[in-house]
Amino acid sequence: MTNFFKFLIRCIALQVIVKGPIWSLLGRRMRKHSYFRVQRRVVEEKSFQSKVAISFPHLRIRNGPFKGTFYPQATSGGSALWPKLIGVYERELHEAFELILGRPYQTIIDWGCAEGYYLVGLGMRQSTTQLFGIDPDDHAR
Secondary structure (H helix, E strand, O other): OOHHHHHHHHHHHHHHHHHOHHHHHHHHHHHHHHHHHHHHHHHHHHHHHHHHHHHOOOOEOOOOOOOOOEOOOOOOOOOOOHHHHHOOOOHHHHHHHHHHHOOOOOEEEEEOOOOOHHHHHHHHHOOOOEEEEEOOOOOOO
């Protein structure tokens, strides 16, 4: 089958699926699935936050280069909170952060900072450094 015919069949299939009755059925099912997924996440998040509150009552990082850093709430943008609180989050970067912390920087910019794990951790250890965090995701910030 030539590329043109493959392209033509793909275009026809997309038109039938997206603009036909199949899409309206799939669309309703996807919205229901999305609603239940969000509801499940709300329940899981409340359960998770209660477990974190028991294990880490003060929400402080226990080990690693940012030991002692405080989390204001039991949430983490885009990644798991447990490894961060334990102090093993992206452990392969710990040595690099120790090198960074060994030099006095005037300014550090963290592009894509999420909730600011690295930025705040660096600020805890280098209090004279000016820090800037930028992230386009409102939830993460």
